[in-house]
Amino acid sequence: MAAVQETVDRVRRIDVDQYRYGFETLIESDKAPKGLSEDTVRFISAKKNEPAWMLEWRLEAYRRWLTMTEPKWARVDYPKIDYQDLYYYSAPKKKEIGSLDEVDPEILKTYEKLGIPLREVEMLEGVVRPEGERRIAVDAVFDSVSVATTFQKELKAAGVIFMPISEAIREHPELVKKYLGTVVPTTDNYFATLNSAVFSDGSFVYVPPGVRCPMELSTYFRINERNTGQFERTLIIADKGAYVSYLEGCTAPQRDENQLHAAVVELVTHDDAEIKYSTVQNWYPGNSEGKGGIYNFVTKRGDCRGNNSKISWTQVETGSAITWKYPSCILRGDNSRGEFYSIAISNGHQQVDSGTKMIHLGKNTTSRIISKGIAAGVSQNTYRGLVTAHRKATGARNFTACDSLLIGDKCGAHTVPYVEAKNSSALFEHEATTSKISEDVLFYCVQRGLSQEEAVGLVVNGFVKDVLQQLPMEFAVEAQKLISISLEGSVG
Amino acid sequence: MNLVLAKTDTGRAISDIFAVARDRLPGAGKIADARRQAFESYERAGLPHRRIEDWKYTDLRVLMRDVLPLAAAPDAAALKRAEAAAKAHAVEGARRLVLVDGVFAPKLSDVGRLESGLSIRTLRDVLEADDAALHAQLLAPDNSDAMVALNSAMMTDGLVIEIADGTALTQPLHIVHIASSAQPAAMFTRSLLKLGKTAGATLVESYIAADGAKSYQVHDALVLAIGDGARLDHVRLVEDGRDAFNISSSVVTLGTRAHFNTFGMTSGAGVSRYQAVIAVAGEHSRVETNGVNLLNGRQHADSTLFLDHAVPNCSSREIFRAVVDDRAHSVFQGRIIVRPKAQKTDAKMMTRALLLSDEAEADNKPELEIFADDVTCGHGATTGALDESLLFYLRARGLSEKEAQALLIQAFVGEAIEQIANDHLREMAIATAQRWLEARA
Numbered sequence: 001m002a003a004v005q006e007t008v009d010r011v012r013r014i015d016v017d018q019y020r021y022g023f024e025t026l027i028e029s030d031k032a033p034k035g036l037s038e039d040t041v042r043f044i045s046a047k048k049n050e051p052a053w054m055l056e057w058r059l060e061a062y063r064r065w066l067t068m069t070e071p072k073w074a075r076v077d078y079p080k081i082d083y084q085d086l087y088y089y090s091a092p093k094k095k096e097i098g099s100l101d102e103v104d105p106e107i108l109k110t111y112e113k114l115g116i117p118l119r120e121v122e123m124l125e126g127v128v129r130p131e132g133e134r135r136i137a138v139d140a141v142f143d144s145v146s147v148a149t150t151f152q153k154e155l156k157a158a159g160v161i162f163m164p165i166s167e168a169i170r171e172h173p174e175l176v177k178k179y180l181g182t183v184v185p186t187t188d189n190y191f192a193t194l195n196s197a198v199f200s201d202g203s204f205v206y207v208p209p210g211v212r213c214p215m216e217l218s219t220y221f222r223i224n225e226r227n228t229g230q231f232e233r234t235l236i237i238a239d240k241g242a243y244v245s246y247l248e249g250c251t252a253p254q255r256d257e258n259q260l261h262a263a264v265v266e267l268v269t270h271d272d273a274e275i276k277y278s279t280v281q282n283w284y285p286g287n288s289e290g291k292g293g294i295y296n297f298v299t300k301r302g303d304c305r306g307n308n309s310k311i312s313w314t315q316v317e318t319g320s321a322i323t324w325k326y327p328s329c330i331l332r333g334d335n336s337r338g339e340f341y342s343i344a345i346s347n348g349h350q351q352v353d354s355g356t357k358m359i360h361l362g363k364n365t366t367s368r369i370i371s372k373g374i375a376a377g378v379s380q381n382t383y384r385g386l387v388t389a390h391r392k393a394t395g396a397r398n399f400t401a402c403d404s405l406l407i408g409d410k411c412g413a414h415t416v417p418y419v420e421a422k423n424s425s426a427l428f429e430h431e432a433t434t435s436k437i438s439e440d441v442l443f444y445c446v447q448r449g450l451s452q453e454e455a456v457g458l459v460v461n462g463f464v465k466d467v468l469q470q471l472p473m474e475f476a477v478e479a480q481k482l483i484s485i486s487l488e489g490s491v492g
Numbered sequence: 493m494n495l496v497l498a499k500t501d502t503g504r505a506i507s508d509i510f511a512v513a514r515d516r517l518p519g520a521g522k523i524a525d526a527r528r529q530a531f532e533s534y535e536r537a538g539l540p541h542r543r544i545e546d547w548k549y550t551d552l553r554v555l556m557r558d559v560l561p562l563a564a565a566p567d568a569a570a571l572k573r574a575e576a577a578a579k580a581h582a583v584e585g586a587r588r589l590v591l592v593d594g595v596f597a598p599k600l601s602d603v604g605r606l607e608s609g610l611s612i613r614t615l616r617d618v619l620e621a622d623d624a625a626l627h628a629q630l631l632a633p634d635n636s637d638a639m640v641a642l643n644s645a646m647m648t649d650g651l652v653i654e655i656a657d658g659t660a661l662t663q664p665l666h667i668v669h670i671a672s673s674a675q676p677a678a679m680f681t682r683s684l685l686k687l688g689k690t691a692g693a694t695l696v697e698s699y700i701a702a703d704g705a706k707s708y709q710v711h712d713a714l715v716l717a718i719g720d721g722a723r724l725d726h727v728r729l730v731e732d733g734r735d736a737f738n739i740s741s742s743v744v745t746l747g748t749r750a751h752f753n754t755f756g757m758t759s760g761a762g763v764s765r766y767q768a769v770i771a772v773a774g775e776h777s778r779v780e781t782n783g784v785n786l787l788n789g790r791q792h793a794d795s796t797l798f799l800d801h802a803v804p805n806c807s808s809r810e811i812f813r814a815v816v817d818d819r820a821h822s823v824f825q826g827r828i829i830v831r832p833k834a835q836k837t838d839a840k841m842m843t844r845a846l847l848l849s850d851e852a853e854a855d856n857k858p859e860l861e862i863f864a865d866d867v868t869c870g871h872g873a874t875t876g877a878l879d880e881s882l883l884f885y886l887r888a889r890g891l892s893e894k895e896a897q898a899l900l901i902q903a904f905v906g907e908a909i910e911q912i913a914n915d916h917l918r919e920m921a922i923a924t925a926q927r928w929l930e931a932r933a
Contacts, residue, residue: 073545391850406865409832419856421875424847430873432860 031228032089038062041197044089048166048200051173061186061196068190074353075382075414076322078258078295086260087228088198139164139203139219151215158214160244161206165233168204175206179237183266183303183330191262191324192299195231199264202232207242207273218247221261229260236266238273240306245276258286258321263298271306271333276314283319288377290349293321300327304336304362312339313356321350326384328357331365331393338367346379346411355385355416360396360426371402375411382414389426396426403432510645513562517648519619523627530635530644537638546637546767549823549855550794555763556737559642560709563593563677570672573702575600578668581700581731584916586666592702593672594679595649609659609691615650615682626652630684633713633743637767640741643713646680650712657688657719664694664914669710671736672702678709685714689747690721694914697726699760701733708733710761712740720747720774726754727917729924732761734789741767748774755912757921758793759786759928767796772806772834779808782908784921786928787820787852794823799839801830807838811908814845815901816852817932827859828869835864841871846878846904848897898929 032043041062045055070081139162155162161172169176186196203219221232238244261283267275277300286293296319302311313327329338340356352375358367367387375381381404389396404413419428510531517527539556540547566574574592578600582588589612590600596614603612618626630652635641651667667683685695699710710732718724732738738761746752758764770779785793799808814822824843845854858871878900886896905925912918 404862406862409835409863409865411865412861412863414862415858415860415871417856417858417873419873419875420853421845421847421855422851422853424850424852424877426847427876428874430856430858430871432858432871 030091031087034087035084036062036086036088036198040088044198044200047089047091048169050166050169053173053177054169057181057186058197061193062198064187065190065193065197068193070190074324074384075380075416076324076351076353078322078351081258081260081295083194088231089200090228091200139217154214159208159211160213161204162217163204165202165204165235166200168235172204172206175237176204176235179235179266179268180233181266183268183301184264184299189299191297192264195233195262195264195299198229199231199233202234202263203236203246204234205236205244205246207238207244209240209242209270211239211242213242213244216245216247218249220249221263229262231261232263234263234265236275236277237268238270238275238309240270241272242270243274243276246278248277248279249282258293258295260295261297261320263300265298265300265327267300267302267311269302269304269306269309269311269333269336272308273306274310274312275302276312277302277327278314280316281319281323284321285319285348285350286321288348290321290378293350294319296320296323296325298323298325300325301330302328302338303330304333304338304365306336307333307362308335309333310337310339312341314341315343315354317342317344317352317354320352323350323352323354325354326356328359329367330359330361331367331396332361333365334362335364336362337365340367340369340371342371343374344372344381344383345374345376346381347375347377348379349377350379352380353382353384355383355402357386358388358398359386360389360393360398362393364395364397365393366397367399369398369400369402371400373402373404373413375404375406375413378410380412380414382416384416386418386420387428387430388418388420389423389428391422393423394425396423396428398426398428398430400428400430401432509559509561513646513648516562517646518616522624523619526631527645530641531646533635534638534641534645537641540638544638546796546825549821549825549857550763550765550792552639552739555792556709559711560676560678562646562648563671563673563679563708564675565595566592566597566672570702571597571600573704574670574672577670577672577700577702581668581698583664583666583696583698583920586664586696588666588668589651590668590670591649591651591679591681592670593677594681596651607659607661607663609656609688610661611654611656613652615647615652615684618652618684626684629686629715629717630682632715633682633741634769637741639711639739639765639767640713643680643682643711643741646678646711647682647713648680650681650683652684654686655688655691655693658690659688660690660692661694664696664917666696666698669697669699669712670702671700671705671708671710671733673708674704674706676707678711680711682713683715684717685724686717687719687722687724689719691719692723694725694917695727696917697728699730699732699738701736701760705733705736707735709737710739712738714740714742716742716744716752718744718746718750718752721749722747723751724753725913725917726752727912727914727921728754728756728766729921730756730758730760730764730766730793731924732764734760734762734791736761738764738766740765742769744768744770746770746772746774746777746779748776750774750777752778753780753911753913754782755908755917755921756783756795757786757909757924758784758795759924761791761793763792765794765796767798769798769800770808771800771802772808773802775803775805777806779806780911781808781810782911783810783812783824784905784908784925785814785816785822785824786905786925787815787822788817788932789820790818791820792823793821794825796823796825797827799826799828801828801834801837801839803833804835804837806834808840810841810843811911812841812843813905813908814843814854815848815905816845816854817848819849819851821853821855823855825857825859826871827861828871829861830864830867830869832863835866837864837867837869839867839869843871843873844904845875846901847875848878894932898932901929902926 041058283294346352371383373381383402387398539552541553542551588602590597633640816822828839830837856873909921
């Protein structure tokens with residue numbers, strides 16, 4: 001079925017040429033010499049005052065990286081990246097800041113423009129907040145370094161550690177050493193290995209046993225400098241019975257050249273713990289001729305180590321020239337649960353190859369994958385997912401639904417699911433047509449007088465809203481604008 | 493793993509095989525050149541392994557290791573054993589065409605009194621004749637796949653069947669591949685069936701072993717050209733010996749308003765792979781592809797299907813069912829591509845696997861690649877065990893555990909088998925499934 005006109009108009013409104021965050025902040029920055037060598041790795045490590053073990057870890061990754069080749073299996077097409085033509089480290093000048101007042105006002109302005117509340121304004125002015133209003137602690141990463149982290153004191157009182165990973169390496173080496181690289185090993189893949197060698201900053205979160213993190217944690221990534229790559233590393237640990245919700249947002253200036261973003265995110269949940277990880281990715285997607293834009297090559301993986309633990313990924317992907325990203329869950333603990341909710345919109349010349357992996361290892365593990373891909377312009381939108389149950393994963397359950405909508409006849413939507421069952425009690429269901437989403441519910445609605453189409457719309461929209469409600473306010477508003485698209489005319 | 497070394501080793505062994513066999517391979521001039529080129533492309537790639545995406549689940553470097561030497565032409569004793577096997581697997585009322593150890597056996601075949609409009613020749617004769625157009629058609633399979641390339645280099649015999657415009661055959665054609673050699677050997681066959689405009693035919697292919705056949709390899713290829721308004725019903729039954737390999741490829745092209753209905757059932761062979769490329773090149777055409785894998789022991793069966801919708805207003809349906817017992821491994825890979833011009837395409841694919849044992853494995857990879865917006869496409873995939881509550885229902889009504897299972901399995905594979913148009917062939921497929929279930933009990 002062709003897309004309805006309303007949908008077409010809405011998508012046009014979010015066309016790539018109307019990228020709202022394409023401005024550039026003119027500040028002086030401190031950069032590593034162009035190119036990548038052991039010296040670059042040493043330079044970054046020295047800049048961060050890292051202990052010797054960390055440098056060794058990086059160098060090992062770097063040496064490994066030299067022996068690897070760039071993966072070619074994804075359905076994306078881009079000119080060869082010259083890794084020697086990039087800056088691997090760029091930091092705004094004027095370092096060693098004690099308080100927010102010492103942060104370069106230009107940077108603060110940048111975040112204000114982006115709508116990210118770095119100043120805890122109301123707090124400072126003693127404004128009484130309505131009961132139950134959501135507050136968000138933000139860690140802002142500007143090019144290669146974290147410039148500000150808010151609500152540090154409150155978090156400390158709760159026992160939650162939330163700080164730039166570069167600080168965590170110095171202040172909590174035992175935690176970092178114990179968890180870093182255990183979910184995404186340095187040898188994992190080309191981009192993860194590169195990241196391990198040159199990552200500059202990112203967020204570190206540790207939630208101690210039994211603690212429910214009192215507020216949403218958030219990181220806002222901004223690429224500003226020309227010709228730089230951004231390599232952030234995020235590590236989140238939820239100890240026994242802990243809960244944390246973490247959000248991530250990304251933007252970059254409008255430039256004619258492509259920029260590389262190769263991040264690694266590692267999540268660990270122990271017994272009964274839960275991590276909810278949400279992303280609104282809105283990197284600059286390039287102009288309508290496909291010039292410029294960010295290459296977003298990201299490795300995200302969560303490890304449900306403990307029993308009854310849960311990891312949930314929610315992503316709204318609208319930006320980047322090329323996306324190569326598969327947030328995954330390793331369901332190791334018995335009764336653990338993994339979730340992946342994704343809405344990926346591609347327009348112009350964007351190329352998206354995204355999906356998830358659900359690896360069932362423990363008993364009675366369950367997972368759910370809901371993916372909506374919307375392709376317009378001359379973009380290519382691919383869902384690539386793996387669901388696998390190992391021999392010992394008795395009672396594993398998975399439900400997957402991936403729907404795609406095509407707008408125009410020059411774009412493409414693809415689904416590449418891998419379903420591997422090595423255990424007879426594993427029950428896997430994979431659907432790729434809207435009409436097949438829960439026949440029971442549809443039947444119920446139709447029986448009560450709704451038309452088939454209304455019923456489908458109700459079920460699907462209800463679900464999408466559910467995903468959006470998981471996002472914090474400012475993200476939800478933005479995301480809603482991007483995805484309030486009729487799902488009529490979906491193809492699986 | 494040292495892939496480079498593995499490749500050279502296999503490469504060398506097969507080089508010898510090609511050198512030794514060369515004199516026995518039909519065709520000179522351009523055909524010989526094509527063989528050489530195909531062989532070079534096979535040598536470059538070697539046996540497919542898990543790093544090759546299309547062969548991810550069927551790693552021939554592990555499963556097959558080596559390509560065996562070309563089978564010797566069957567002697568009188570072998571033909572006798574083959575005859576017995578052919579009789580046991582006869583399809584009533586069909587015109588039988590027998591290939592024994594990769595060589596056409598006229599004495600076991602029924603080539604007399606051909607209907608008007610039907611022509612049957614052997615591949616050997618066609619390759620040695622001067623017919624550039626037919627040669628081009630025979631060389632259509634894409635040598636970028638290593639196993640197709642190997643077949644292109646080594647093809648020894650097969651059948652070239654042409655059905656003239658407007659001819660509707662009433663008698664099904666039955667190509668029987670029989671392995672009879674007691675020596676481990678490989679046979680390389682390729683056949684072509686060409687249907688003219690508005691022609692109609694039923695083609696059955698059986699793969700069987702005669703008494704005493706030992707760990708052989710079948711390397712087969714099939715080219716089907718279905719003309720405008722023509723209809724082909726195709727049934728493929730793999731009942732090879734349990735230590736045999738069956739690696740088959742097919743290339744199918746459809747004209748406008750053509751109809752292709754194909755059904756494949758794999759219950760034999762230790763390791764089998766069937767890869768079909770179906771190109772829908774004419775508008776208003778229909779394709780129905782159905783398959784059943786019935787596996788136990790340590791069998792490995794792989795069905796890989798590539799359906800290419802290049803023109804508007806066509807429809808396709810795939811139904812695939814796998815029943816996997818013991819330590820067997822079933823693989824289904826289905827890719828549907830809808831090209832930019834193929835508006836109003838209606839393509840559906842459903843694959844379901846039933847795991848009967850804790851050590852069984854089923855891998856499904858249903859892919860969609862869609863470049864046109866006004867289409868309805870979908871796929872579904874499920875994997876699971878037999879429904880406990882259904883079993884309980886049947887047990888409560890006095891059926892034994894095995895009987896209850898058999899009934900449910902029969903219904904499960906029935907959905908695919910029912911799609912066979914020819915009544916007699918459908919009964920045969922049901923009987924085969926029933927035998928498999930009885931052997932289980």
